[in-house]
Amino acid sequence: MNEKPKMSPTPPLWEPSRAFKDQSNLKHYIDWLFVKKGLFFRDYHDLWEWSVTDVEDLWESIWHYFDLKSHDTYFEVLRKSDDDMIGTKWFTRATLNYAEHIFRQKTKDRPALLFQSERQPLTEISWAELEKDVAAVATWFRKRGVQPGDRVAAVLPNIPQAVVAFLATNAVGAVWSSCSPDFGEASILDRFAQIEPKVLIVADGYQYNGRSYDKTAGFRQLLSQLPSVKLPVLVPYLNADAQMEGTVSWNDVLHSPTIGLDFEAVPFDHPIWVLYSSGTTGKPKAITHGVGGCLLEHLKALSLHQNVKPGDRYFWYSTTGWMMWNYALASLLTGATLVVYDGAPAFPTLNVLWTLAEKAGINHFGGGAAYFIACRKANLSLPSERLKHLISVGSTGSPLTPDAYTWIYQSVRKDVWLISLSGGTDVCSAFVGGNPLLPVYAGEIQCRMLGCKLEAFDDNGRPVVDQLGEMVILEPMPSMPLFFWNDPGDERYRHSYFENYPGVWRHGDWIKITPRGSVVIFGRSDATLNRGGIRIGTAEVYSAVESLPEIRDSLVVYLEYEDGTGDMPLFVVLKEEGSLTDELRQRIVSALRSQFSPRHVPDRIEQISEVPYTISGKKLEAPVKKILMGHDSARVASRDTMRNPEALDVFVTMAAKARV
Numbered sequence: 001m002n003e004k005p006k007m008s009p010t011p012p013l014w015e016p017s018r019a020f021k022d023q024s025n026l027k028h029y030i031d032w033l034f035v036k037k038g039l040f041f042r043d044y045h046d047l048w049e050w051s052v053t054d055v056e057d058l059w060e061s062i063w064h065y066f067d068l069k070s071h072d073t074y075f076e077v078l079r080k081s082d083d084d085m086i087g088t089k090w091f092t093r094a095t096l097n098y099a100e101h102i103f104r105q106k107t108k109d110r111p112a113l114l115f116q117s118e119r120q121p122l123t124e125i126s127w128a129e130l131e132k133d134v135a136a137v138a139t140w141f142r143k144r145g146v147q148p149g150d151r152v153a154a155v156l157p158n159i160p161q162a163v164v165a166f167l168a169t170n171a172v173g174a175v176w177s178s179c180s181p182d183f184g185e186a187s188i189l190d191r192f193a194q195i196e197p198k199v200l201i202v203a204d205g206y207q208y209n210g211r212s213y214d215k216t217a218g219f220r221q222l223l224s225q226l227p228s229v230k231l232p233v234l235v236p237y238l239n240a241d242a243q244m245e246g247t248v249s250w251n252d253v254l255h256s257p258t259i260g261l262d263f264e265a266v267p268f269d270h271p272i273w274v275l276y277s278s279g280t281t282g283k284p285k286a287i288t289h290g291v292g293g294c295l296l297e298h299l300k301a302l303s304l305h306q307n308v309k310p311g312d313r314y315f316w317y318s319t320t321g322w323m324m325w326n327y328a329l330a331s332l333l334t335g336a337t338l339v340v341y342d343g344a345p346a347f348p349t350l351n352v353l354w355t356l357a358e359k360a361g362i363n364h365f366g367g368g369a370a371y372f373i374a375c376r377k378a379n380l381s382l383p384s385e386r387l388k389h390l391i392s393v394g395s396t397g398s399p400l401t402p403d404a405y406t407w408i409y410q411s412v413r414k415d416v417w418l419i420s421l422s423g424g425t426d427v428c429s430a431f432v433g434g435n436p437l438l439p440v441y442a443g444e445i446q447c448r449m450l451g452c453k454l455e456a457f458d459d460n461g462r463p464v465v466d467q468l469g470e471m472v473i474l475e476p477m478p479s480m481p482l483f484f485w486n487d488p489g490d491e492r493y494r495h496s497y498f499e500n501y502p503g504v505w506r507h508g509d510w511i512k513i514t515p516r517g518s519v520v521i522f523g524r525s526d527a528t529l530n531r532g533g534i535r536i537g538t539a540e541v542y543s544a545v546e547s548l549p550e551i552r553d554s555l556v557v558y559l560e561y562e563d564g565t566g567d568m569p570l571f572v573v574l575k576e577e578g579s580l581t582d583e584l585r586q587r588i589v590s591a592l593r594s595q596f597s598p599r600h601v602p603d604r605i606e607q608i609s610e611v612p613y614t615i616s617g618k619k620l621e622a623p624v625k626k627i628l629m630g631h632d633s634a635r636v637a638s639r640d641t642m643r644n645p646e647a648l649d650v651f652v653t654m655a656a657k658a659r660v
Helices: 018-022 025-037 044-053 055-065 098-103 127-143 160-171 185-195 216-224 250-254 291-305 323-334 352-360 369-377 402-411 488-497 538-545 582-595 621-628 645-659
Strands: 113-117 123-125 151-155 175-179 199-203 205-208 211-214 231-235 271-276 286-290 313-316 337-342 364-368 392-396 417-420 422-424 429-433 454-457 469-473 505-513 519-524 529-531 534-536 551-556 569-574 604-607
Touching: 025 055, 025 291, 044 055, 055 291, 098 127, 098 160, 098 291, 098 323, 113 160, 113 352, 127 160, 127 250, 151 160, 151 185, 160 175, 160 199, 160 323, 160 337, 175 185, 185 216, 185 286, 199 216, 231 250, 271 291, 271 323, 286 291, 291 323, 291 429, 313 323, 313 352, 323 337, 323 364, 337 352, 352 364, 364 369, 369 392, 369 402, 402 417, 454 505, 488 505, 519 538, 519 621, 534 538, 538 551, 538 569, 538 582, 551 621, 582 604, 621 645
Parallel strands: 113 337, 151 175, 151 199, 175 271, 199 231, 313 337, 313 364, 364 392, 392 417, 569 604
Antiparallel strands: 113 123, 205 211, 271 286, 422 429, 454 469, 469 505, 505 519, 529 534, 551 569
């Protein structure tokens, strides 16, 4: 058993009121466990310990608490694999449907979706309209031979048509996979060629930052290189009259004869969708999840840990190429209204999403950590009376800095519940996240989530508390990948998570579990600064450096050389085309030394014009490190998966000069 959480003299930024706790879904679940199972827990820590010790009991209780509809009764809850977590079986013989559980929430009392884009004002979509469109598309699929297990691939903006297409795909038992249209065609092909889709649904283009991008030529090329596609569909988005030779118009699909909405019951471990790793190194991994596992995990995460209730309005800024799109869509399982936005988060101003939150009456507002950090750096201040509906603010994608926590409480709402999540594409959910029963402390994620036996391992592979360690998961979770598509013998799957510790999932993050049970994430372990044997999380460096008003962004790496020496350069992006003076260098050094330690001070500080990012908003620390150590840039980073591929050029030039 782990040590009980300890209290800290550090004051929290937020504490739930007694009424908030008593009315939370998590408290209701705890009470249900007492009544139905005779289980009593003194606090969340006790509940979590039970959830990761009696794993079968936990997930069976989630099944019954949410009253899952199974068309065939399950035989056993859990059958573990002999070697590692790969091959674990859950709820054997059960058959169900994810979309069917979403439509159990249909009602005339509230809309299913709210949609706004750079091109269109806020619009409501009723449950009746959503059901009608999903039924039409599902009927069209069935009449054209789309079978359970066939793949439906989509290149769509974050628009209602994408939601409809997924629900129809799932209704017929097919497997969904999507990319955002801002991906390069080569990047999309790298993903979809692996899964050989029968159906390809594309938009004629997209709009971002006030500019329209026609994609029809690129999509013609994509179609020519995907011979498995038998049913190409074009969604007119930029142009209502858009056509593409050899494709069926989405409008024609919607107006085809409908025979009602039926749901294909599939096995618990039937694939629901294929998500992809970032592809910064090599071909993206085609991560395949199961219908039942995602259904259980999403109900647990969104209802119990984020406290989403029927009638709430749920928003998470995302594209269809990020797993948070799938996760946000799961809010429909709870009876919430999903708010969908298509466009840039800062066009025409950084206020655009906050204005949407006000107009749409959003209760749960989520986005990437980089967005909130940008708002803080811009000194954005939001009159709290405009956001009176706001209950929670969610952040993920990268560590949220303590000063960004503080900004949210100073500039958004002093009584809002800040939920920082961390998990990822690997499980299409979070390992650590929110808790309506616990306080929020700056820079800390509230808890390890139920059913996630997460620990921090030291160099000897032992769990540690209050010190930096490797994030590991010791028990299987239902939403872990079924497999990677086209991965014979699960070689890539095993290499990705189970090479370091046999039978233990190594996630690749450095973390610290605090004595009170919260979690601090310090960045990716493959980019961690291992200086003289002392591990330093990159997030610590960024929090100090980017707190300086002159600094817009930064990137730090540690370069290890064959002679045992090392070099830790820090690269900074300045605001308003400023210059890096000796005085500013000294203030950066002082901030790092005073806030953390002398080991956090870089060996050199250099100015760059921009930090390279993946499309999903992650800094390319590991690829930059490899480039500076002499590796071929084309082999360590796929430019098609980058938001700003030209940002790598300065590091390629640096590496070339170093070799002269």
